Amino acid sequence: MNLRETDPLRWKHFSMPAQFDHPISLWSTLLDGRADGNLDLLYRWEPNSACPLHRHTCAVSSLVLEGELTVVDIDPETGKELGRVVKPAGTWVHKQPGDLHVEIGGPEGALVLFNLYTEDGLLLETLAADGRVIDRQTMEPILAAVARREAAGAGEGN
Template sequence: MNAAIERRLAELSPYSTRGLEWVRLEGGDAFDYPIDYWVAVMGTDIDTHRADFLVRWEPERYCHFHRHVGRTTVAVLAGEHHVVEEHPHETVHKTRQPGHVADNPPGDLHMEYGGAEGSLLFFSMQSDDGTLFEFLDREGGLLRLVTVEDLATANI
């Protein structure tokens, strides 16, 4: 991560992220929404199918449309964070502030994006088989599975 990003993280959050290895994920022409976020793995346990990691969203930018396959505990550490949940008969937009903590069961299908200053969240996930996320296209078609092993090897 470059020095400018480190400074922005320091401004956004009182938590030190120095020493973490950040991987940037961006979208491309195949997506109709702006994708730009960073992931820093804090720890993984392949045997128990568990991963702990930070995600930093750029201002007004999304992560990939996805479904959480494992149980997820999430905490908003800094910035305003938006979650747009997709349900069979409705779409629900939720705005989360720093200090918000949630424990979500598997199957959570949604889009997420950072507010005007971006956002920083902590995630702790555990699944039955090591699969954490399904990255999906807008119609719900599978683009990619993301596993604990992917996070452990920085193959995000």
């Protein structure tokens, strides 16, 4: 599968009110999820748009395939920016769980491959700007979606 040829993939759009002066608008597609706790996702940011404030509760590797992605680390106590790192295409990073951050697509957006690994099924927490947890994502619905896709014969990557 060529991950840069994204048209055939099934994308899900996420949008919500702006956080940290950026609109929340990005797309995701599930590449694979396995019962052993491994998950592969592809995300596409629109230009200068962000994802919601979140904290990974599992190990995550990411590879920027196109564009650039800015990661803004946030202090969980104060909600203030701690720092930011711009990741151009070709940047690979592996992080352990715990840091609170927002990711922002560059002027041309970004296409990023994420590989996650969870031992307990927990993936991430989405937070409101005031630090309240507003959503928790787990492997359970993802594994159910993979099972439905396989039962329907949708094929690899769709």
